Amino acid sequence: MEELGKINQLLINRFTANGAYLALHNGDELLLPKSYLKGDEKEGQEIEVFVYTDSEDRPVAVTNRPIALVDEFAVMEAKEITKFGAFMDWGLMKDLFVPMAEMAKPMEKGNHYLVRVCKDFQTNRLIGVSKYEDFIITDTQGFQAGQEVEAWIFDETDLGFKALIENNFEGLIFKNEVFQKIEVGEKIKAFVKKRREDGKLDLQIQPIGREKYEEGAEKILEVLKVQKFLPLHDKSSPDAIKELLGMSKKHFKQSIGQLYSAKKIKITDEGIELV
Known part of the structure; x- marks a missing residue:
């Protein structure tokens, strides 16, 4: 089924007590359960749905969107672990199943893992695969330093x-x-x-080169505008600097050096303050 795992624009063929039946590209029909209908839909209307399989592995449409479509990655929480695999929260009523054979490492309930949504061609259903390295592209020539x-x-x-x-x-x-x-x-x-x-x-995390120091200097200025004074200087401990500003001592020294050269701050034995 070409619609499986994707967001599709499908036409409403007819309504029943169970919901609306949508027209697939191959001529078959697919149920959109009644709970996903607003009540003002009409036959012939186009509606956006996600297609996957229900608890009995029957194709079904929903109007909710998962955090990842087929052939996409997402970081998902493991909701339940069984001897056959793990059930992952991907934003839909039915969890995404990661078979034991497709796990990069044993999973633990409550932890988060990178999972790729894949189509299992043997069962014609969607599964999760955490062996992410099988899909990673190693040709990174399109990336440049500083990007x-x-x-x-x-x-x-x-x-x-x-x-x-x-x-x-x-x-x-x-x-x-x-x-x-x-x-x-x-x-x-x-x-x-x-x-x-x-x-x-x-x-x-910090921009490359001189821009990094400008960003750090801007952060220090913003803090000083509020606090007026910071009990930090070039002899302060790295831990104290990290706790107050979230930056390394090297980054801090380069930033205050730039601010001092620009005559934006005054450096004393007790700390720094705005000029």
């Missing part, structure tokens, strides 16, 4: 945070370069640091 990207954080390791970029590429933000709270499942703005030989991308 801004949206990074979907999907895993935390000892090295750092893994991120999905443009539904096709993998990036890594090193943990020792993170000075703010990041959670799995969060989408953040990041910048390409470099392209690695294995085709993956090293990322960082």
Whole structure:
């Protein structure tokens, strides 16, 4: 079925006590259950629906949209674990099933995992696959250092945070370069640091080069406008700087140096304040 796993514009053929039957491209019909009807629909009207299979593996249409369509990734929460696989929350009444054989690693209830929605051609139903590396594109020549990207954080390791970029590429933000709270499942703005030989991308949260210091300087100015004074200076501990400003000591020193050169702040033994 070509409509499976996609958002489709289908015509209403007829109504029954169970709902509306929609016309498929091959001439068959598909049920849109009554609970998804507003009550003012008419025969011949075009309606937008998502097509998947119900608990009995019968094709069915719904007006809700999942967080991922077929051949797309999403970070999903594991709602239930069985000996056969895991059931993932993807925003629909029926959870997405990830078979045990398609897990990259054993899953735990309540944790979040990167899952790709795939069509199982043997059963003609949608399943989830967490072996994401089978689908990652390693040709990253189209990315340049300093380029801004949206990074979907999907895993935390000892090295750092893994991120999905443009539904096709993998990036890594090193943990020792993170000075703010990041959670799995969060989408953040990041910048390409470099392209690695294995085709993956090293990322960082701050913009590359001089712009980074300008952003840091702007942040310090905004804080000073509110607090008037910050008990921080170039001899403050990295932990104190991170706690108050969420940035590294190196970043802080470069930012206040820029502000001092621009005569925006005054630096004293106790801290910094606006001029």
